[in-house]
């Protein structure tokens with residue numbers, strides 16, 4: 001009985017150390033993927049120049065939720081990354097992602113890294129309010 005327990009416990013600790021190793025490998029691979037994705041080029045629809053994703057600025061967009069009911073106060077909600085904007089590093093024009101010409105290629109990359117890591121793809125992140133972004137896009 002005791003021997004069996006020892007066997008099982010050593011099996012568990014073997015699994016745990018393998019799990020740690022796999023997590024470390026995964027972390028390294030995810031970093032590599034991020035570097036590759038950051039190097040993908042996008043053309044600006046305004047100035048026509050191509051720049052790697054790592055030079056574009058991500059425009060994080062939030063929208064206003066008006067007060068509701070007796071207890072619900074007003075607040076700002078973050079848009080999902082696919083509904084935000086980007087800024088060309090050359091001409092500094094802002095573009096709304098849903099109307100960006102290379103939208104499909106772009107969203108594919110955002111999906112690969114997931115919403116938590118989107119910021120790491122870009123040069124930096126700027127925040128804006130939705131109405132302001134819409135104005136810039138006209």
Ligand SMILES: [Zn+2]
Nearest residue numbers: 044047088091
């Ligand atoms: Zn441009």
